[in-house]
Structures are given as C-alpha cells and as structure tokens.
Amino acid sequence: MGINLSSSIFLSNSTIAGFIPFLRLHKILYTLQIRPHCFQFKRETVEQNSEQVAIFLLDKLDGVPTQFLMKTDQNEFELELEIATRPYFLVESASRSYVVAERTLPVEGMNNFRDMGGYCGLNGKRVKWGKLYRSDHLHNATNRGIQYIKDLEISTVIDYRSENEISKYPNPDLDFIKQSYHLDPSAHVAELAAQFDSSKDQEDLALIQEIMRQKGQGELVNHSEVIAAQYQMFVTGDEARESFGKMIQLLADSGGSPFVQHCRGGKDRTGFGSALVLGLLGVSTEDIINDYLITGKNREERNRVKMEGYRQLTQDPNILEHLYSFIDTKPEFIEAALTVIKDKYGTIENYVLSELDISLETIERLRDLYLE
Numbered sequence: 001m002g003i004n005l006s007s008s009i010f011l012s013n014s015t016i017a018g019f020i021p022f023l024r025l026h027k028i029l030y031t032l033q034i035r036p037h038c039f040q041f042k043r044e045t046v047e048q049n050s051e052q053v054a055i056f057l058l059d060k061l062d063g064v065p066t067q068f069l070m071k072t073d074q075n076e077f078e079l080e081l082e083i084a085t086r087p088y089f090l091v092e093s094a095s096r097s098y099v100v101a102e103r104t105l106p107v108e109g110m111n112n113f114r115d116m117g118g119y120c121g122l123n124g125k126r127v128k129w130g131k132l133y134r135s136d137h138l139h140n141a142t143n144r145g146i147q148y149i150k151d152l153e154i155s156t157v158i159d160y161r162s163e164n165e166i167s168k169y170p171n172p173d174l175d176f177i178k179q180s181y182h183l184d185p186s187a188h189v190a191e192l193a194a195q196f197d198s199s200k201d202q203e204d205l206a207l208i209q210e211i212m213r214q215k216g217q218g219e220l221v222n223h224s225e226v227i228a229a230q231y232q233m234f235v236t237g238d239e240a241r242e243s244f245g246k247m248i249q250l251l252a253d254s255g256g257s258p259f260v261q262h263c264r265g266g267k268d269r270t271g272f273g274s275a276l277v278l279g280l281l282g283v284s285t286e287d288i289i290n291d292y293l294i295t296g297k298n299r300e301e302r303n304r305v306k307m308e309g310y311r312q313l314t315q316d317p318n319i320l321e322h323l324y325s326f327i328d329t330k331p332e333f334i335e336a337a338l339t340v341i342k343d344k345y346g347t348i349e350n351y352v353l354s355e356l357d358i359s360l361e362t363i364e365r366l367r368d369l370y371l372e
Contacts, residue, residue, distance in 0.1 A: 086102070101118065114133065134262065169200075228336035248358050299327070
C-alpha cells in the first residue's frame with residue numbers, strides 16, 4: 001500500500017460536501033476522498049496548539065488496526081492510499097479515540113450516495129458508521145458501482161419513488177439485497193407530478209409546459225413557496241406519514257443490518273426521511289440541516305447539465321428560475337418541514353409518536369441499534 005502525506009489549504013465547513021462536524025465539543029478530524037486514493041483530513045477548527053493524533057487504517061469498520069499511517073498535530077493534511085475497499089480510520093489521541101470515514105461515497109454512476117454515520121447523537125453517543133445510507137436512485141449505478149454497494153453489505157432498500165418513476169428508471173437487479181420496499185409518500189407538487197407522470201423522453205417538456213400554463217393563467221406562485229409546501233406535505237400528508245412511519249418501523253426491526261433509503265435525486269423525500277431518522281437518534285437540528293445541504297454540493301455538476309437542457313426548451317428567465325428551484329438545495333426547504341414539526345409537536349420524537357404510529361419502544365430499539 002502506497003502512502004504519501006502532504007499539507008493542504010484549510011477549507012471551511014461550507015466549502016466541501018461531507019465535512020460536517022459530528023462531535024462539536026471536541027476538535028476532531030474528518031475525511032473526504034478528494035480524488036482517487038487521496039483522502040483529505042481536517043479538524044473542525046484551526047487551532048494554534050492542536051492535539052497530536054495517531055491515525056491507523058482499520059481492516060473493517062468494527063475491526064482492528066492493520067497499519068499505522070501517521071502521527072501529526074496539523075490542522076489539515078492528505079493521505080494517499082492505494083486501497084481497493086472503503087477505508088475506515090481509527091484516530092487516537094491522549095484524550096480519546098474514534099473512527100472516521102467518508103460521508104459521500106464514490107459509487108460509480110451515482111452522485112449522492114452517503115453514509116449518515118458519525119454525527120453526535122443522544123447522550124453524547126455517535127451514529128454508527130456503515131449502517132444508515134441515503135442516496136439518489138440506483139438506476140444509474142455502473143457494474144463497478146453495484147459491486148461497491150454490495151461490498152457495503154447493504155441488505156435492505158427503501159424506495160420512495162412513484163410507480164411511474166420506477167417503471168422509467170428501475171433499480172438494477174441486486175441479488176444481494178434481501179428486502180426492497182416501495183414506500184411512495186405521494187407528496188408531489190403539481191409541476192413535479194406532471195413530470196413524473198409523463199413519458200421518460202418528455203419529462204422536461206411536460207414540466208415546463210405545466211409551469212407555462214400556470215404562468216399564463218396567473219397561478220404561478222413564488223417558487224420557494226412551492227417547495228416549502230412540498231416539504232410541509234411530508235409532515236402532514238396521509239400517505240407521507242404512512243410511508244415514513246413504515247420506514248422507521250423497518251429500521252427498528254432490521255436488527256441493525258445496513259440499509260439505504262432513496263428517491264430519485266436523494267434530496268427531497270430522502271432528505272426528509274433522513275432528517276426523521278437523525279432526529280430520533282438525537283442529532284442536532286444544525287447537523288440535520290447541514291447533512292441535507294451536502295446534496296447541493298454533490299449535485300452541482302448534475303444541476304449544471306440539467307439547466308443546460310432546460311435552456312434548450314425555454315429562455316424565459318422566470319421559468320428557468322422556477323425550474324432551478326426544484327433541483328436546488330436550500331436550508332429553508334428542510335426547515336419548512338422541521339418548523340411545522342417544532343411548532344405543532346415540539347420535537348421529532350413527539351411528532352413520530354403522535355402521527356406515525358410508532359411506539360416509544362420502537363424508538364428506543366432504533367437508538368440501541370444505531371448509536372454507539
């Protein structure tokens with residue numbers, strides 16, 4: 001295994017997707033694969049007198065150190081590792097030890113496959129790495145991407161897409177998946193419903209035509225309000241409550257085996273489902289929102305290509321702005337859902353107990369399985 005160490009420029013939390021703090025009381029390290037086989041580490045904040053840490057490579061998530069990599073007190077640095085599997089790193093200092101791993105995973109063909117582990121949760125415990133995944137749809141995964149997913153030992157898939165979406169963009173046949181569940185929240189605003197219900201090659205045109213119809217009839221409302229209404233429907237809609245309640249129950253009944261939840265882009269439906277899970281595990285609202293925002297960084301190139309396609313169909317700046325709102329990732333979108341929950345129920349736990357037909361025993365079992 002080749003190893004090379006080099007220093008790099010400090011970047012803020014908002015600069016790189018995946019650098020989200022998961023233990024704010026301590027200045028710990030995070031890692032991100034910035035190019036093939038190159039892993040960048042950084043501390044939560046730059047310190048004048050940083051605590052020295054020793055970094056080891058683990059043979060697996062819950063395994064033993066197989067190789068000492070380095071000892072350093074630098075605030076940020078890079079390690080180049082020739083390694084074929086997903087790496088987990090053990091970080092040890094005089095005061096503590098912890099495991100770090102990549103959050104956004106390099107699944108070939110996909111752009112938003114993420115591990116929800118590592119965040120600080122209830123009573124100072126951390127969300128387990130390698131158990132809770134969220135992603136865009138699996139349709140675009142290449143053969144190498146599918147092998148990568150298989151190596152994660154994921155056994156359950158939660159698919160939030162509609163029947164029409166699934167028929168147009170089916171997930172590949174994954175023989176290693178033991179259970180796959182279709183839980184459609186049916187919380188699409190009119191424009192997105194028009195797109196989802198059209199044929200595969202007419203989706204963009206159908207969406208633009210619906211927006212033009214609304215504009216022509218004076219029905220086109222502020223685009224941010226449209227998205228906020230979508231997220232509020234995740235909280236209040238009957239089918240949404242049933243779907244997300246089943247997801248939580250399935251998680252609690254899984255025995256702790258790895259699972260992935262996804263929709264089409266891994267932003268809206270998956271974003272809300274992930275927020276519920278993290279909230280039940282005691283993750284802070286700030287970290288829940290930051291986790292949601294990683295999607296924006298992950299999909300920058302995809303969104304650029306998407307908008308180029310839209311510009312081939314319309315040059316109307318108002319319509320283009322409206323279209324971008326559907327693929328944009330803004331904090332106020334997930335905040336719209338979280339605000340409804342806070343105002344009416346106080347906490348995510350109270351909301352789940354009151355509206356999703358989930359018992360406190362189930363929530364406690366969920367915490368036992370996914371916190372450490």
